Amino acid sequence: MSLMELRTVSKYYESAGERVAALKDLHLHIDAGEFIAVMGPSGSGKSTLLNILGGLSHPSVGKLLVDGIDIYQLKGEKLADYRREYIGFVFQSFQLIPYLTILENVMLPLAILPSRNGDRRDMALRVLGKVALAEKGRRLPNQLSGGEQERVAIARALVNSPPIILADEPTGNLDSGTGKDIMELLSALNSEGQTIIMVTHNPENARYAHRVIQLKDGQVQEAFAKREMR
Amino acid sequence: MRLHSISFNNLKRRKGKTLFLILGLLIGVTTVVTLVTLTRAMEEDIGKKLDELGANILIIPKSHDLTLNYGGLQFSGVALDVQPLHQSDVDKIQSIKNKENLSIVAPKLIAPARVNGREALLVGADFPEELRLKRWWKVVSPDGGKDIHPGQKNSNGMKHSPAVEERSAFFLRDSLTEEDLLVGSSAAHHLDLREGQSAEIQGQTFRVRGILEETGSQDDALIFGNLARVQKTLGKPNQLSLIEVAAFCNSCPIDEMVRQISEVLPGAKVTAVKQAVESRMETVRHFKRFSVGISAVVLLIGSLIVFITMMASVNERTREIGIFRAIGFRKGHIIQVILLEASLISLLAGGVGYVAGVGSSRLALPFFLQVQEPKLFWDAVMAFSAMGISVAVGLAASIYPALRAARMDPAESLRAM
Numbered sequence: 001m002s003l004m005e006l007r008t009v010s011k012y013y014e015s016a017g018e019r020v021a022a023l024k025d026l027h028l029h030i031d032a033g034e035f036i037a038v039m040g041p042s043g044s045g046k047s048t049l050l051n052i053l054g055g056l057s058h059p060s061v062g063k064l065l066v067d068g069i070d071i072y073q074l075k076g077e078k079l080a081d082y083r084r085e086y087i088g089f090v091f092q093s094f095q096l097i098p099y100l101t102i103l104e105n106v107m108l109p110l111a112i113l114p115s116r117n118g119d120r121r122d123m124a125l126r127v128l129g130k131v132a133l134a135e136k137g138r139r140l141p142n143q144l145s146g147g148e149q150e151r152v153a154i155a156r157a158l159v160n161s162p163p164i165i166l167a168d169e170p171t172g173n174l175d176s177g178t179g180k181d182i183m184e185l186l187s188a189l190n191s192e193g194q195t196i197i198m199v200t201h202n203p204e205n206a207r208y209a210h211r212v213i214q215l216k217d218g219q220v221q222e223a224f225a226k227r228e229m230r
Numbered sequence: 231m232r233l234h235s236i237s238f239n240n241l242k243r244r245k246g247k248t249l250f251l252i253l254g255l256l257i258g259v260t261t262v263v264t265l266v267t268l269t270r271a272m273e274e275d276i277g278k279k280l281d282e283l284g285a286n287i288l289i290i291p292k293s294h295d296l297t298l299n300y301g302g303l304q305f306s307g308v309a310l311d312v313q314p315l316h317q318s319d320v321d322k323i324q325s326i327k328n329k330e331n332l333s334i335v336a337p338k339l340i341a342p343a344r345v346n347g348r349e350a351l352l353v354g355a356d357f358p359e360e361l362r363l364k365r366w367w368k369v370v371s372p373d374g375g376k377d378i379h380p381g382q383k384n385s386n387g388m389k390h391s392p393a394v395e396e397r398s399a400f401f402l403r404d405s406l407t408e409e410d411l412l413v414g415s416s417a418a419h420h421l422d423l424r425e426g427q428s429a430e431i432q433g434q435t436f437r438v439r440g441i442l443e444e445t446g447s448q449d450d451a452l453i454f455g456n457l458a459r460v461q462k463t464l465g466k467p468n469q470l471s472l473i474e475v476a477a478f479c480n481s482c483p484i485d486e487m488v489r490q491i492s493e494v495l496p497g498a499k500v501t502a503v504k505q506a507v508e509s510r511m512e513t514v515r516h517f518k519r520f521s522v523g524i525s526a527v528v529l530l531i532g533s534l535i536v537f538i539t540m541m542a543s544v545n546e547r548t549r550e551i552g553i554f555r556a557i558g559f560r561k562g563h564i565i566q567v568i569l570l571e572a573s574l575i576s577l578l579a580g581g582v583g584y585v586a587g588v589g590s591s592r593l594a595l596p597f598f599l600q601v602q603e604p605k606l607f608w609d610a611v612m613a614f615s616a617m618g619i620s621v622a623v624g625l626a627a628s629i630y631p632a633l634r635a636a637r638m639d640p641a642e643s644l645r646a647m
Contacts, residue, residue: 056556056641077560084558091644095553099243100236107231109557120231156557 001068003163003195004030004053009062011048011218022048023218026062032163035190036197037206040215046199047168049215053197054166055083066164084109088157090167094149096141096156103128103137106155127155131185147178154185158194165189167198171205183208233563237570240547247539248575254535255579256586259620261528263587263612265521268598271591272514275599286484286503287475289323289491291315293499313497315470323475326490334476336363337457341464341471345421345431345453352431353452354460358403363476364449367399369412369440370425399442408459410439416450431455434463529623536627540572544635551635552643561636568632569625576624580617587616 006028013020023045030036038046051057052064055071064071071082083089088109096105106124113120128134131151133144141149150170157165170186171179179202187208190196198209206212214221241248291314320337339354361367399412406412413423418441423429427438436455444450461467475491477484484502492500544551554564588608 051641051644054556056644077562080555080558080560083556087558089553089556091553091556095549097236097550097553099239104231104235104239108236108554111231111233111236112559112563117231124231160558 002029002065003032003034003067004028005065006052007063007065009052009059009064011045011052011057012060021218023052023059026218026220028213028220030164030195030197032195033190033193034195034211035187035209037209037212038197038199038215039201039203039206039212040221043217044215045218046215048218050166050168050197050199053164054087054089055079084112084160086162086164088160088162088165090150090153090157090165090170092169093173094141094146094153096149096152098141100140101137102133102139102141102144102152105141105152106137106159108156109160124155124159127158128152130158130189131155145178146174147181150174150178150182151185154182154189158189163195165194165196167196169199169201171200171202176204179205233566234570236567237574240567241571241574244543247543251536251539251575252579252582254539255532255576255620255624256583258525258529258532258623259580259583259616260586260590262525262619263584263616264590264594265525266612267588267591268594269514269518269521271595272517272598286477287488287491288501288503289315289319289473289475289495289498290471290501291499292497315473315495315498317468317470319470319495319498320473322494323473323491326487326494328487328490331477331487332475334359334363334474336360336474336476337470337472338474339457339461339464339466339469339471340452341466343431343464345429346423347430348421350417350421351452352460352464353454354457354464355454356457357406357454360454361400361403363474365398365400366445367412367449368397368443369399369402370415370443397443399440402440406439406456408456409435409437410456411436412454413438413441414450414452414454415442415444417453420451421453429453432463434459529619533623533627536572536575536624537631540568540628540631541634544568544631547635548638548643551638552640552645555638555640556644564636565632568635569628572624572628572632573621576621577617579624580620581613583620584613584616 006026009023009026009028010021011023013022026049038049040046048057052059055064058072063073066082066086071079074082096102097108100108103121103124106128107120110120110123125134125137128137131154133148133151133155136144136148141152144152150173154165154167154170157167165186167186171182174182183205186196186198190208198205200206211223211225213223293313315337317337320335323335324332326332336359337356338360341352342349343352344350345352402412411429413421418424418438421429423438423441425438425441429436429438436459442449455463461469475487477487488500488502492498551564554567
């Protein structure tokens, strides 16, 4: 069974009285441990796909199954619980909370858990260590470079040990050298078994993926494997 | 790292906005505390004055007062058509239909006199009635107990308490003679009178039986003597300046008694002290209603300030809220963060507002009451109430912004990045 499965997913928006299809009849299987790159021009539906996978946007038609569970049939706040337990988001432009320290930013997903503060701190320091930023925990985001902020964003996404990382243009605001470092980090995480779905415009970034999905006008135009999964 | 860390750090970051929010509520709380404190002080003052008076009906000669105004300046007035009271008027009072409600009828003659060659105000009083009326009088002189021995019974058959016999003037009522004077504290100081001393008044010799303890009323400036003796000394036989009447209880038909006394004494002005104080009580009640209205308005404005500022804050934090929701925060968590911020601000505003309110009322009190050095009234119940009201108002004003933040579509919020 796939870790994630999109079945006949379509997403429509109303725009100026017209019904616009952001996604049309999408079928997609994602296995555990895969590194997927989603590419396509602007307006092709990449962000919509990521939002649906992340439990942020209900599809107009179709279902998303994660571990066999129809996510969008979950009642009440169970969808928020799904995001907390299954998904780690790496947003475009890092999106760190400016008034929290690096350590507090990483601990943010843990703030609503019943665990002790000491345990949460240890978990956060562990993932900061993974991204080589453990010694900078007391700093504020504006005291770090772009690459460091992106690594903090990745650490925040990892702190809850989610099975799936959704990354939206993780190198979009970085220079090529720093961007390469970030891709190496994501690749290393994937080597450890982390499932990663990454939206990118950069073909260089796509080389790190097992599979590349090309979207155009809300539909999968092409999907091909780039490298073998271990 | 807990939810409250998010709230606390956000407030620390936006110091200007936080201060503005605190100020909005603080002004409301300060106003409420000031007005409540002032109203309480005014009510206490009236209560005190009611106790001081003792009597609840005052009878004075009817007169027409003429005040001289010239060039915008007011000169001392002239009383015209004064119809003096007489000793026989006391009997008339005791003949009214509701005479069984009369507890004390205390006639007095008040006039200036030369005491030991110096000007003073002399009051001729019916001592047994006067001392029943003014039970709060205490005599400074230990001679107040000299004629009363421990164990000795009074006219009611009750044994005297040693502590009481030394202090209360009431227990002198059976032993005061025609020559005896009770002197108010200020008058004694002014005329250099001491207990046991002789005093010469208009050629007559009197004896200072006791010096009264300071009461803070007009009695401090007066010298009290036997009514008949004073009338004789001043050459005003049977004349009275005023009659104080005390009814048995507050629920007596005071208005009806005033009417009945006015009927038997058409030449007198009969006033229920209740009326005199009632008008002041009514003023206090008006002030109370006014202060409640003003407090409500000011608190409403404070809550509007909180509401508008919190709404603006929620709109500014759209992206942030989107991140919180994306990483798994439930709607309830978002609401907690917003309401925690409101609680912190409101609690601080309530505490500081209470202190500011007490300080303001101390400054304002001399304008409302004749208080020379107003005291600060610290009241823990009011302090906690002020903080409670502040938190309640702050939370009420923040509920809608909190709900709005929680209901934001996470995908839309993230698009705001």
